[in-house]
Amino acid sequence: MPAVTSRSATSLGRTCRDTCGTPSSASPRGCCPTSDGLRRADTALPSTAWKIIERLERALAAAQAPYLDTRQAAQLTGISTVTLERWRVDGEGPPYVKLGRLVKYRRVDLDVFMESRLVS
Structure with a gap:
């Protein structure tokens, strides 16, 4: 029922x-x-708190997806979308997948890219 x-x-x-x-x-x-x-x-909880919770849930779901678009990759890494776009043009930055005009980043590649920039 x-x-x-x-x-x-x-x-x-x-x-x-x-x-x-x-x-x-x-x-x-x-x-x-x-x-x-x-x-x-x-x-x-006030309705604004529920809106924040729902937005965080969507961001978490997007971050756990195997392929992320430029905006999601920027949110995950803290790198601006403009920087990611410039790096693609210059042949720098994390590896990406290009399907026609669609650009996707693999979550694994972003993690490896961030780890490679680790300063001890």
């Missing part, structure tokens, strides 16, 4: 018994668990 969302549950006066048992009117965002197992109705 699908989980009841807060909007439909509120109008029907039900609780979300299928997932967490919390009254659906407890939170405007709903009471069902999120992908990370947190229950939004059970936590008293």
Whole structure:
């Protein structure tokens, strides 16, 4: 049976018994668990905190992907996108994969590149 969302549950006066048992009117965002197992109705975080958490979850998922675009590679390494683009033109920087106009960096190559620049 699908989980009841807060909007439909509120109008029907039900609780979300299928997932967490919390009254659906407890939170405007709903009471069902999120992908990370947190229950939004059970936590008293402001909506801005949830937006930050969701943005961090997306960044973490992107960082764990085997291939990253230039923006994701820049975020992971702390190197600007302009620098990565300049290095590609100059034949420097980390190795990359080019498929037509699409440029991707392998996560492994970025890790090796950063390790090779380690100063002791």
